[in-house]
Amino acid sequence: MVRYAVLKGLYDLEKTIGCGGFAKVKLATHCLTREKVAVKIMEKACLGADLPRVKLELQALQTLSHHHICKLYQIIETDTHFFMVVEYCSGGELFDHIVERNRLGEMHARSFFRQIVSAVAYLHEHGYAHRDLKPENVLLDKDQNLKLIDFGLCAKPTGGLESHLYTSCGSPTYAAPELILGKKYLGSEVDIWSMGVLLYALLCGFLPFDDDNIESLYKKILSGRYDEPIWLSAESKRLIRCMLQVDPKRRITIDKLLCHPWLLVGYGDPVSKESLFEMHERDDHCVKVMAQYYGKSVEEMWSQLSSWNYDYDTATYFLLLARRKRGLPVRLARLPLKTKVVVEMLSNDENNAESSPKRPDISNYVALRGKEMTQDDEENLGVTPLNGVDWNKNISAEKENKQEGFLEPVPPMPHRKPHKRYWSPGLDEPPSPVPAKMTPGRGRLTDTPGSSDGNGSTTGCMSPLPGSPRCARKVLDSLERSLSRVRNVLTPKRRNQRAATSTGPPQPVIVPAKDVCNVSTTHSSNPEHVLEQLRHALISKGIDCRQKGFVLRAKHPRLSFELEVCLVAAGNSAPVVGVRRKRLKGDAWCYKRVCEEVLALASVKPLTTAL
Numbered sequence: 001m002v003r004y005a006v007l008k009g010l011y012d013l014e015k016t017i018g019c020g021g022f023a024k025v026k027l028a029t030h031c032l033t034r035e036k037v038a039v040k041i042m043e044k045a046c047l048g049a050d051l052p053r054v055k056l057e058l059q060a061l062q063t064l065s066h067h068h069i070c071k072l073y074q075i076i077e078t079d080t081h082f083f084m085v086v087e088y089c090s091g092g093e094l095f096d097h098i099v100e101r102n103r104l105g106e107m108h109a110r111s112f113f114r115q116i117v118s119a120v121a122y123l124h125e126h127g128y129a130h131r132d133l134k135p136e137n138v139l140l141d142k143d144q145n146l147k148l149i150d151f152g153l154c155a156k157p158t159g160g161l162e163s164h165l166y167t168s169c170g171s172p173t174y175a176a177p178e179l180i181l182g183k184k185y186l187g188s189e190v191d192i193w194s195m196g197v198l199l200y201a202l203l204c205g206f207l208p209f210d211d212d213n214i215e216s217l218y219k220k221i222l223s224g225r226y227d228e229p230i231w232l233s234a235e236s237k238r239l240i241r242c243m244l245q246v247d248p249k250r251r252i253t254i255d256k257l258l259c260h261p262w263l264l265v266g267y268g269d270p271v272s273k274e275s276l277f278e279m280h281e282r283d284d285h286c287v288k289v290m291a292q293y294y295g296k297s298v299e300e301m302w303s304q305l306s307s308w309n310y311d312y313d314t315a316t317y318f319l320l321l322a323r324r325k326r327g328l329p330v331r332l333a334r335l336p337l338k339t340k341v342v343v344e345m346l347s348n349d350e351n352n353a354e355s356s357p358k359r360p361d362i363s364n365y366v367a368l369r370g371k372e373m374t375q376d377d378e379e380n381l382g383v384t385p386l387n388g389v390d391w392n393k394n395i396s397a398e399k400e401n402k403q404e405g406f407l408e409p410v411p412p413m414p415h416r417k418p419h420k421r422y423w424s425p426g427l428d429e430p431p432s433p434v435p436a437k438m439t440p441g442r443g444r445l446t447d448t449p450g451s452s453d454g455n456g457s458t459t460g461c462m463s464p465l466p467g468s469p470r471c472a473r474k475v476l477d478s479l480e481r482s483l484s485r486v487r488n489v490l491t492p493k494r495r496n497q498r499a500a501t502s503t504g505p506p507q508p509v510i511v512p513a514k515d516v517c518n519v520s521t522t523h524s525s526n527p528e529h530v531l532e533q534l535r536h537a538l539i540s541k542g543i544d545c546r547q548k549g550f551v552l553r554a555k556h557p558r559l560s561f562e563l564e565v566c567l568v569a570a571g572n573s574a575p576v577v578g579v580r581r582k583r584l585k586g587d588a589w590c591y592k593r594v595c596e597e598v599l600a601l602a603s604v605k606p607l608t609t610a611l
Contacts, residue, residue: 007039010031066119129165165184
């Protein structure tokens with residue numbers, strides 16, 4: 001059974017790459033273009049009062065188009081779920097990028113911050129306030145370009161950004177003083193404060209205002225006092241002070257921020273808030289490729305696309321456009337016939353059939369297939385005629401009426417029967433409860449003990465009696481050989497897996513040197529010793545943990561995370577024992593601090609990756 005049937009044939013779902021309070025994000029492949037996408041899955045029953053925010057997020061992403069804002073491709077809504085298909089950013093969160101390097105150099109931080117300022121200025125230009133700016137909501141693509149995500153808390157005041165807002169929302173460590181006091185505020189001003197905290201985190205590797213006690217945290221924010229590390233340049237300090245002003249009227253505006261001297265160093269030009277993408281760009285080459293695939297004219301295809309319904313066609317067009325801009329060939333993959341889709345539609349039509357038979361509606365299949373269904377398609381699908389009416393015969397009759405002269409006969413296609421699951425009893429299993437088949441007039445097929453395949457296993461396949469016809473013997477012999485080959489391939493694997501898990505302890509995972517993101521190395525050569533040290537460190541910190549193999553799942557009052565002892569393959573030298581970290585839920589900076597303390601207690605190197 002498919003977990004999300006609505007996605008079948010459109011996207012191939014893969015691993016989960018993110019999860020939140022009421023949503024999870026899965027990596028997927030778009031079937032027509034074979035491009036990677038991210039699918040955000042939200043269950044309506046879990047949304048509750050947040051349902052209007054989801055709809056506002058969808059509305060915002062359909063309105064915005066910027067090269068530093070994650071692109072929306074498709075929206076699918078069912079009775080139980082929302083599915084948002086968005087651009088996949090393989091570089092991960094900006095937060096992990098900071099943690100991996102402890103802190104960023106000024107040039108590196110300036111490059112990233114210019115991109116954030118460009119995206120936020122574009123948002124404000126279009127009347128939106130993000131209200132949840134933080135490193136966890138900024139992703140990196142494979143080219144290290146930043147993409148702003150998570151517009152669930154965004155706002156678009158009806159009177160523009162000069163209109164006041166009243167809802168207190170966002171993350172406490174990034175919240176502006178007016179939000180904490182519960183006063184009315186301007187969305188643009190609270191975004192500027194959050195950007196000041198974000199820039200501080202980029203340059204310092206920690207937050208300006210942080211405390212485990214929420215009341216103490218609020219006092220620090222309201223005071224506006226924070227430490228300025230010695231490595232910060234004078235110009236960096238001045239810029240951060242301009243943004244972290246307790247009085248919102250004294251904060252720098254987004255227009256002045258675009259041309260601030262600190263942001264011009266090494267660039268010369270002010271930050272541009274203009275998008276490099278047109279909102280509804282027409283590319284005739286991409287439209288032509290889709291038109292040829294669907295059997296339409298270019299104008300018909302563009303007329304359908306230009307309604308911008310954010311359906312599968314919209315997603316296909318955006319992905320083709322992205323490929324073209326990257327200089328890749330623009331083409332579509334041929335989808336296999338979706339037999340199950342058509343059969344399910346036919347069964348639905350049978351349940352609702354009227355007294356007079358009618359041809360089943362296969363428009364959804366035609367749209368998925370990309371061309372009009374022909375007689376050969378129906379025959380290849382093995383579709384059973386509905387209500388006793390053979391539509392293939394009707395088509396043939398229509399062709400005979402329309403054509404004159406000799407009609408070349410078409411050989412009948414064999415009726416495709418549904419696959420059966422063959423039951424193969426073992427030596428110690430009782431015989432099948434299903435009666436053996438009878439071959440009319442030719443004798444009976446009886447169950448025989450399974451024959452050995454040479455490895456001590458049995459095939460348990462039925463063998464024909466001497467009186468059976470030759471074709472039946474050939475078919476059953478072929479089946480028996482096939483089953484033997486399948487068993488020879490699969491059985492040793494399963495046996496080896498069971499032997500590995502039953503005869504010895506689990507072994508740590510080996511991580512290639514290129515995949516050492518979020519991995520801390522150790523001086524120990526004993527993974528069991530490191531695992532025990534980590535477990536004792538978690539217990540001493542009062543953190544509950546559960547162990548499964550070399551993985552410790554920890555639960556803190558403010559977050560949950562995993563620590564996995566692994567082996568890091570360091571070139572030709574012996575593998576190094578490391579600890580791989582993964583935040584599952586909760587505050588990111590609390591996770592960073594707790595991990596640092598636990599790893600320090602376990603005598604593990606700091607969070608910075610070293611090989």
